[in-house]
Amino acid sequence: MATILQYKCPCCDGKIEFDSSLQQMKCPFCETTFDVSTLQDYDEILNQQAPQEEMHWDTDAGSEWGQNEYMGVFACTSCGGELMTNETTAATSCPFCGNPVVLTGRLSGDLKPDFVIPFKLDKEAAKAALKAHISSKKLVPKLFRSDSHLDEIKGVYVPFWLFDADADANIEYRATRIRAWSDTRYNYTETSHFALLRAGSISFDRVPVDGSSKMADDLMESIEPFDFSQAVPFQSAYLSGFLADRYDVTAEDSVARANERVKRSTEEAFARTATGYSSVTAKNSNISLSNGKAKYALYPVWLLQTSWQGNNYLFAMNGQTGKMVGDLPMDKGAYWRWWALWAAILGALAFGALLLLRLLEII
Amino acid sequence: MKKRLISLLFVLALCVLTILPAFASSEGFVFDLCDAISDPAVLSDEAEEIYHQSGVALYFIITEDLNGMEAADFVTAFAQEHGFYENSVILLDEPASYYIRATGSVKLRLSDDELNAMMQAYEDETTYTGGIRAYHALGLAYMNTALTLLSGDSSEATDEGTAATENAVTVPGGEETSAHSKRLVDDGELLTAAQEAAIAQRLDEVSEKRQLDLVIVTQKTLGGKNRVAFADDYFDYNGYGFGDDHDGILLLYCPNEGVRYISTTGDAIEIFEGDHFTELTGEIIPYFDRGDYKGAFLAFADACDDIIGSARAFPWGMLVIALLIGAVLSWLIPMSSMKGKLKSVRSQVAASDYVRAGSMSLTQNRDVFLFANVTKTPIPRDTSSRGGGGGTHVGSSGTSHGGGSF
Known part of the structure; x- marks a missing residue:
């Protein structure tokens, strides 16, 4: 059984939500602001006073959906409208009355997140960032800028696994150093070959791996890094007003991706200790990871979806740093026009250079 | 271009020199x-x-x-x-x-x-x-x-x-030589009147067509003068040359003193240097070797015509090559960069953002020298021959000339 948790304003009973600019809970009706912890305490007092309303979970519906398409239906406690969510949705808003809803039952499942980084940037910032992202690219079709329709914009707390690990490395590199000199008759080139042995350890903190199968891994990695120093211990109050997903990829299944990145960084870090060589290539690399620890955190992400000429374009913005990513369509006509322009400019320069070389009798 | 630059510098130098002598x-x-x-x-x-x-x-x-x-x-x-x-x-x-x-x-x-x-x-x-x-x-x-x-x-x-003065050897007076006057001066008396007429006509034709004076001078003796000074001064003091730069080429032939010399002025300096000088003399020498002066002089006119034409022709081939270079370069650099900006979704390959500060420690750090190779390549030497026209010199009139013997 899942429950829906809506925070009510202690003053006016309105539905209140987390305000990312104030970093506090704010009532949109009476504009009173509260600390998250205050509200939490207040809520607990209320809960002691009245028994929780139980949600009706329409389990019959499950049989009609495929296993991967599992949907749950909840009744909004504010207007009674039916909310359809899928299995991993933990926070959403009612499509009828717009009230923010936290499905606490979804969060009280396997694991409670250890940390949450609250949203720092609001919806307007996300829209502005998308506009800037599109307008700064010269090859984006002009019509895409004007005609593309912003279908959906949502702030989502994405579940991340954060892995700590110590890497013990034992790496052998081959390196070369080149020295050149000449006398009156010959040019000499001396290539010296070296074997470089590097052993040591390096530690990594909180390498994030997206724990939601709904979120594309490359999209989530593109908006890294998040600043973990702003993370706070998890409280469900932060989710109010945003969507939140529960992890559906376990830490065990995610660790391989973290290891991959850790090993690559370890090789690079030790290669940087080999200086003064013309080339350095790893010959044998033996990296073992130990003291692996995983934490579970929710990171803030704005997801924006636009459609243009029948195609959907998905953009993601780091809700903390504002880093905006998303692949854009290319205007082929503009591409050829720019190519022609550049070819003409560089061609003219090349022509000038060739003429100069001919006049100087070099060619 | 280089010659023009040198000419410009020379003119500047002359300006300076005309000021200096004032002092x-x-x-x-x-x-x-x-x-x-x-x-x-x-x-x-x-x-x-x-x-x-x-x-x-x-x-x-x-x-x-x-x-x-x-x-x-x-x-x-x-x-x-x-x-x-x-x-x-x-x-x-x-x-x-x-x-x-x-x-x-x-x-x-x-x-x-x-x-x-x-x-x-x-x-x-x-x-x-x-x-x-x-x-x-x-x-x-x-x-x-x-x-x-x-x-x-x-x-x-x-x-x-x-x-001049009473001590001077005076020179016969007369009208100032026009730039288009006699382009064939056969003081060496090597040609018949008919040959002279044919050659002079051809020289005039090419000179007018190319706007660059072609002059042939034959002499019995240079009077003990240096061939370079003689040819340059002959060109300058007789007013040959088109335009402000006095574009023109003069062939001096003095068989008694073994002089076969070409002096170039103005645009001709640039046109008839290096390979073009070799090409020109290559056309003429066989006729001289046979003693066919008429043939040599007509070949001189024809070769000059061709060389000037090709030197002044717009280098279309070079333009095509330059545009190809431009197209490839723009594809390699600006276009790939502009296109790359459209794609911002990429997986991270490393985790360098998450290295714990100061956590890296090296327990082994050995660089072992294995072996060294030394390769040597001969320094290429410039063996290409140049027909002439290496550099310019200045005649007594202050005009720059190029050219060379052959």
Whole structure:
């Protein structure tokens, strides 16, 4: 059984939500602001006073959906409208009355997140960032800028696994150093070959791996890094007003991706200790990871979806740093026009250079 | 381009030189460092007059002390210090010796015998003033002789200076030579009248078509003059050449002295250098070898026509290559960058953002030298032959010329 948790304003009973600019809970009706912890305490007092309303979970519906398409239906406690969510949705808003809803039952499942980084940037910032992202690219079709329709914009707390690990490395590199000199008759080139042995350890903190199968891994990695120093211990109050997903990829299944990145960084870090060589290539690399620890955190992400000429374009913005990513369509006509322009400019320069070389009798 | 640049620099240098002599002339042409001469200023004025007439500065220096230097070094230092004109003769009288030197284009125009004669003229006189006047007179006479020889039968010197002083050898007067006058001067009498007419017609045709004078001069003797100076001065003093740069090419042929020389001026310097010079002479030499002068001269006209045409033709092939280079470069650099900006979703390959600060420790850090290879490659030497036209030189009239013997 899942429950829906809506925070009510202690003053006016309105539905209140987390305000990312104030970093506090704010009532949109009476504009009173509260600390998250205050509200939490207040809520607990209320809960002691009245028994929780139980949600009706329409389990019959499950049989009609495929296993991967599992949907749950909840009744909004504010207007009674039916909310359809899928299995991993933990926070959403009612499509009828717009009230923010936290499905606490979804969060009280396997694991409670250890940390949450609250949203720092609001919806307007996300829209502005998308506009800037599109307008700064010269090859984006002009019509895409004007005609593309912003279908959906949502702030989502994405579940991340954060892995700590110590890497013990034992790496052998081959390196070369080149020295050149000449006398009156010959040019000499001396290539010296070296074997470089590097052993040591390096530690990594909180390498994030997206724990939601709904979120594309490359999209989530593109908006890294998040600043973990702003993370706070998890409280469900932060989710109010945003969507939140529960992890559906376990830490065990995610660790391989973290290891991959850790090993690559370890090789690079030790290669940087080999200086003064013309080339350095790893010959044998033996990296073992130990003291692996995983934490579970929710990171803030704005997801924006636009459609243009029948195609959907998905953009993601780091809700903390504002880093905006998303692949854009290319205007082929503009591409050829720019190519022609550049070819003409560089061609003219090349022509000038060739003429100069001919006049100087070099060619 | 390079030649133009050099020409420009030369013109600038000339401008500077025309300013410098203003100071030089104020110092005079006669330098009496030991109060030996009674009226150095008058003599100096006379020398200045000669300079204006002939373009050659005749300097005289008398001193009792060379400051411990050799005569040659003393003259060099003195000339630099007093900003002497480039085209000059300097006569030095010092207790131990007489010393005479020609500089600039005068070196080419005066033989050693003539310089010696000028020095002797000074020595033979009993007074300094008389000696200096004799030196001036002979110098001016030699200059005028050179001009007379150059101006040939039908033309005259363009320089009003040749009208000159009583000591001068005067040159027949006449109208100023037009740029399009006789382009074939057969003073060597190698051609029949009919051949001359045919060649002259062809030279005129090509010259007019290309707006670049083609001139052929044959001589029995160069009168002891240097071939380079003779050809350059012949071109300059007879007013050949199109446009402000005096574009033109002159073929000088003097079989008695084994002279086959080509002098180029203006645009022709650039056109007929390096490979083009070789190409031109390659066309002519076989005819000369057969003694076919008419054939050689007509080949000269035809080859010049072709070479000028191709040199002035727009280099379409080069333009196509340049545009291809431009297309490839723009694809490699700006376009790939612009296209790359459209794609911002990429997986991270590393985790360098998450390295714990200061956590890296090295327990082993050994660099072991294995072996070394040394390769040596010979330095390529420039073995390409150049037909001529290596660099330019300046004639007595101040015009730049290129060219070479073949």
